[in-house]
Amino acid sequence: MYSVKVYVTYKASILDPQGEAVKTALHRLDFTNVESVTQGKYFELMIKKTGKNIDEQVEEMCTELLTNTNMESYTYEIEELTTVEG
Amino acid sequence: MYSVKVYVTYKASILDPQGEAVKTALHRLDFTNVESVTQGKYFELMIKKTGKNIDEQVEEMCTELLTNTNMESYTYEIEELTTVEG
Amino acid sequence: MIELQPREIEAQKLYEQWGLSEAEFDKVQELLGRLPNFTETGLFAAMWSEHCAYKNSKPLLKQFPTTGKNILQGPGEGAGIIDIGDGQAVVFKAESHNHPTAVEPYQGAATGVGGIIRDIFSMGARPIAMLDSLHFGSLDDAHTKYLIDQTVAGIGDYGNCIGIPTVGGEMTFEDVYQGNPLMNGMCVGLLDSVQQQKGAAAGAGNLIFYVGAKTGRDGIQGAIFASAEFNDEQESQRSAVQVGDPFAEKMVMEACLDLIENHADILVGIQDMGAAGLVSSSAEMGAKAGFGMDLNLDLVPQREDGMIPYELMLSESQERMLLCIKKGYAAEVIDLFNQYETEAVEIGTVRDDQQYILHQHGEVVADVDVKALVDEAPVYRKPSARPARLDQPSAGFEPDASKLADTLMSVLQQPAIASKESVYRRYDSQVQTNTIVLPGSDAAVIRVRGTNKALAMTTDANPRYLFLDPHQGGQIAVAEAARNIVASGGVPLGITDCLNFGSPEDPEVYYELEQATKGMSEACRQFETPVISGNVSLYNEFNGEAIYPTPMVGMVGLIESLDYVTTQSFKNSGDLLYVVGETKADFNGTEIQKMQTGQIEGQLFDFDLATEAANQQLVQQAIRTGLVNSVHDISEGGLAVAVAESTFDNEIGAQLNVDMPASWLFSETQSRFVVSVPATHQAAFEELTGAQAIGQTGGDQLTITTNDFDMNLDVKTAKKAWKEALAWQMK
Amino acid sequence: MKYAVIRFPGSNCDWDMFYVLRDQLHVEPIFVDYRETELPEDVAAVLVPGGFSYGDYLRSGAIARFAPIMTDVKRFAGEGKPVLGICNGFQILTEARLLPGGLRKNQHLEFVCQQQELFVQNNQTAFSNQFEQGEKVMIPVAHGDGNYYCDESTLQQLKDNHQIVLTYSENPNGSIDDIAGIVNEQGNVMGMMPHPERASEDILGGTDGLRLFQSFVENQQLQK
Ligand SMILES: Nc1ncnc2c1ncn2[C@@H]1O[C@H](COP(=O)(O)OP(=O)(O)O)[C@@H](O)[C@H]1O
Numbered sequence A, B: 001m002y003s004v005k006v007y008v009t010y011k012a013s014i015l016d017p018q019g020e021a022v023k024t025a026l027h028r029l030d031f032t033n034v035e036s037v038t039q040g041k042y043f044e045l046m047i048k049k050t051g052k053n054i055d056e057q058v059e060e061m062c063t064e065l066l067t068n069t070n071m072e073s074y075t076y077e078i079e080e081l082t083t084v085e086g
Numbered sequence C: 001m002i003e004l005q006p007r008e009i010e011a012q013k014l015y016e017q018w019g020l021s022e023a024e025f026d027k028v029q030e031l032l033g034r035l036p037n038f039t040e041t042g043l044f045a046a047m048w049s050e051h052c053a054y055k056n057s058k059p060l061l062k063q064f065p066t067t068g069k070n071i072l073q074g075p076g077e078g079a080g081i082i083d084i085g086d087g088q089a090v091v092f093k094a095e096s097h098n099h100p101t102a103v104e105p106y107q108g109a110a111t112g113v114g115g116i117i118r119d120i121f122s123m124g125a126r127p128i129a130m131l132d133s134l135h136f137g138s139l140d141d142a143h144t145k146y147l148i149d150q151t152v153a154g155i156g157d158y159g160n161c162i163g164i165p166t167v168g169g170e171m172t173f174e175d176v177y178q179g180n181p182l183m184n185g186m187c188v189g190l191l192d193s194v195q196q197q198k199g200a201a202a203g204a205g206n207l208i209f210y211v212g213a214k215t216g217r218d219g220i221q222g223a224i225f226a227s228a229e230f231n232d233e234q235e236s237q238r239s240a241v242q243v244g245d246p247f248a249e250k251m252v253m254e255a256c257l258d259l260i261e262n263h264a265d266i267l268v269g270i271q272d273m274g275a276a277g278l279v280s281s282s283a284e285m286g287a288k289a290g291f292g293m294d295l296n297l298d299l300v301p302q303r304e305d306g307m308i309p310y311e312l313m314l315s316e317s318q319e320r321m322l323l324c325i326k327k328g329y330a331a332e333v334i335d336l337f338n339q340y341e342t343e344a345v346e347i348g349t350v351r352d353d354q355q356y357i358l359h360q361h362g363e364v365v366a367d368v369d370v371k372a373l374v375d376e377a378p379v380y381r382k383p384s385a386r387p388a389r390l391d392q393p394s395a396g397f398e399p400d401a402s403k404l405a406d407t408l409m410s411v412l413q414q415p416a417i418a419s420k421e422s423v424y425r426r427y428d429s430q431v432q433t434n435t436i437v438l439p440g441s442d443a444a445v446i447r448v449r450g451t452n453k454a455l456a457m458t459t460d461a462n463p464r465y466l467f468l469d470p471h472q473g474g475q476i477a478v479a480e481a482a483r484n485i486v487a488s489g490g491v492p493l494g495i496t497d498c499l500n501f502g503s504p505e506d507p508e509v510y511y512e513l514e515q516a517t518k519g520m521s522e523a524c525r526q527f528e529t530p531v532i533s534g535n536v537s538l539y540n541e542f543n544g545e546a547i548y549p550t551p552m553v554g555m556v557g558l559i560e561s562l563d564y565v566t567t568q569s570f571k572n573s574g575d576l577l578y579v580v581g582e583t584k585a586d587f588n589g590t591e592i593q594k595m596q597t598g599q600i601e602g603q604l605f606d607f608d609l610a611t612e613a614a615n616q617q618l619v620q621q622a623i624r625t626g627l628v629n630s631v632h633d634i635s636e637g638g639l640a641v642a643v644a645e646s647t648f649d650n651e652i653g654a655q656l657n658v659d660m661p662a663s664w665l666f667s668e669t670q671s672r673f674v675v676s677v678p679a680t681h682q683a684a685f686e687e688l689t690g691a692q693a694i695g696q697t698g699g700d701q702l703t704i705t706t707n708d709f710d711m712n713l714d715v716k717t718a719k720k721a722w723k724e725a726l727a728w729q730m731k
Numbered sequence D: 001m002k003y004a005v006i007r008f009p010g011s012n013c014d015w016d017m018f019y020v021l022r023d024q025l026h027v028e029p030i031f032v033d034y035r036e037t038e039l040p041e042d043v044a045a046v047l048v049p050g051g052f053s054y055g056d057y058l059r060s061g062a063i064a065r066f067a068p069i070m071t072d073v074k075r076f077a078g079e080g081k082p083v084l085g086i087c088n089g090f091q092i093l094t095e096a097r098l099l100p101g102g103l104r105k106n107q108h109l110e111f112v113c114q115q116q117e118l119f120v121q122n123n124q125t126a127f128s129n130q131f132e133q134g135e136k137v138m139i140p141v142a143h144g145d146g147n148y149y150c151d152e153s154t155l156q157q158l159k160d161n162h163q164i165v166l167t168y169s170e171n172p173n174g175s176i177d178d179i180a181g182i183v184n185e186q187g188n189v190m191g192m193m194p195h196p197e198r199a200s201e202d203i204l205g206g207t208d209g210l211r212l213f214q215s216f217v218e219n220q221q222l223q224k
């Protein structure tokens, strides 16, 4: 079993209105030392080990579904869980 | 300067329709080995160093604004950037 | 959760935590002939809660007229039904989701919308419109602004996603709602009468089907929770919040409507799982038909592991429905729901006796008489006491209108008066392409496709009036709704309501409830608008302070020809202006009183139902004979506001010359309308109504001359201020 | 010839489109389920209606683009036949790469439903030939994710090829260059955020939207 974490954000050049709104709200709460905020999506997936290469699988999930590569970019982490599989 | 990453997801007992929708879609794309998907929010913040304790600050941002503690839980990572500050 | 033994429940009085009194617990014992177990205690606590059993409000609800010649279904089912001719009927109901919205505004409001929609399609009707009624604290509080923003987002997102237009509503702002805001939703549906459904499970051996989303631990005890007061401490210990899934509901809705329309022969009954989830839906379906049932809880689709029967039965997970299907047709139902990517699972069967039996892991976990659960809840008539504040001197507050234009500008920017556009533009009000009068006029109008008819709908209540006089205030709530329907060209058909009050254990609150419902009943009789459905939300208190008595009235009217559709905005220059109805110095409880004194006090002005009905008749007739170009009812803010609002849409000004003091422009005397009439119909209109013209439309200014002070306002300037005031104050 | 209205799970402007085609344009609409793998044979145009496919919980249109029918919609578009996506339909067509760019959350983060004034930037397309060049038209919007984005070079391309068909006179969502509707390079696939089906009857407040449909319906009838 793999525990996979995927992080998706708008590409750096694209204005992120949600992040901006959060920044404004934080400033209003007196966290004026917050310089920038980006808001993105976060996925936690549990993926069963199969014959297929997990990196390739996750890569494909990201480009096919989890991100719109026109405007978003992604990173991910894959951790193999050592527990015995049921 | 700190680079802070915050991950917010629904608490375990709360229905996550978004995660369910993504899981179903992945199955349809033949990633049938995906066992579960949780969709959450992800924030990247750049925070200027001040006299205040950064852990406490981030903790407060999380409970005050970034998460809805009624139904969401959060984790975060704080990294101090070693670059010289402008 | 630990399942206590029956003796322990009794000894530790666990039932009290769940809202059952000692006497009620004794009654349960008596009905069962033994001590109830943990699960059974939970079932009774939920089913006998105020929210499910109306134990405190039932005697008062009995006052309401509920029948009439076109009423096909009164209270008691998912929603009421009224015949509108041509083999069609309109179905509507309102529901409160106050407590969930206070705790978690986005999801609380969203699931409130989801719940009321299920009530409508469970009757076999296709939902065609949503309305809301929102009451919040004053806008100077940051948390209130957050609550409003999130509540509006929740209502909008749910309706927008499922594809039901949200076409109207109302909003007030008073300090008393700060800790206990109100979110009421109303849904209207259209039905081909032949498809009318009942929530009944009859016929031994027939199948009980669970359809829709899985059950989790969300909203457990929601019904009990809605039947208790609020305070600071509880804020943190809420059971899991319910999350709305409008996509799932859309699929469940389409599947259920398909089942009802195309497979009526195999469907015995259908009901939504609302408050008290599985137990209330299943027990009510059984009791209504006089049958018991066996349910196997192992088969209930579950989102979480290890749920005990108590949790499964009381969960308020959303987007679930219960069906009773003729035996032998399981496969057909499963297939049909699969078509809509929705799970349908057989979880039980109807019994020929009246026992309601739950099984889990091969054991019987509850075995009770279904009638005991549903029909034997105690009913209380509580002590009532007239609050002292109702006997205040009528002693008059007289508004200062010496700076008339400034005063009007200020009134136009009060949040209760200001345009609600910044709210309703977040709602898709046009999907289904039937909305012919969009939000912003007196009532919203939805055409009935394929006919020359339309439906007008509105929600109304003025809690300030009820605070000063619950009896007359109750009458006015219904009258104002009717006035809005009539102004739009409709004939009022009936109402639904949400009775939002404080704790009935407080004799003064109980008095308010008694008087308000009495007033509403009288008004319903006057306008021949029976109460066909509704909802009671008591215990709306925060730290011991009750809200204003707030009976929201949702009314639907029939517009018999599209030619009668009328809006409030002036259409042409040179039309004559009239006020139908008499204006008096009525200032207690008004917007101007609140604005100039910061208080709501004194004796409420007089109100006469017969006068109201007579004036409505006149306007109705004027519309039907084609005499008018616009009609606007005069409500909060008085004549000055009503005229100003009528100028805004098309930016057509007006010149008025009224024989009264300027302050009277802000009087809120009831039973009045502002009407614009083309000069060609002057004689006919004056003959019909006996009214005298007070001015005419035209230009780009609003000019008013009175006995003492005069004013002149640029329409565009006033419009901008009125339009932007609410968004501005929300910042 | 039939006009195919694609229905995804959760589509909710499907009937609105159907009624306009049948009752206002007097052509024959037909619903095509997302699970179908082929469009019916005699289809004149494909319409992808608005609504919230699959709830749009991930990204608007992201899941719908994998529906079985989309393969044949791509084939149909590839043959140069007309495909029109409205609101969620526009989002789906960008996700399916039948149109460039994508739609982000509205800049002010709120859903917006209102009458909207648009400018016709190109009246030479199959979807706009009933308008005057530069004409002002009123067609309502109702969306939460209508904020069009594409990168610099794509934008330049859109301009050079006159692919921008409609722009907002007052931008309601933050869209780049006020873009409300575009066509593909060939001009046979159009996506737009405003809802022309809501502006196709006087009783609903106007008929500017109807002319948009008439543009390609009349085109089809000419070709017959
Ligand atoms: N919360 C709301 N949601 C949707 N529409 C609203 C809301 N509040 C007010 N409106 C709309 O704004 C207009 C004015 O509302 P209101 O002042 O309550 O009218 P009236 O006094 O005639 O009942 C109406 O068309 C109403 O439907």
Ligand SMILES: [Mg+2]
Pocket (backbone or CB within 6 Å): C441, C442, C443, C484, C632, C633, C635
């Ligand atoms: Mg009104």
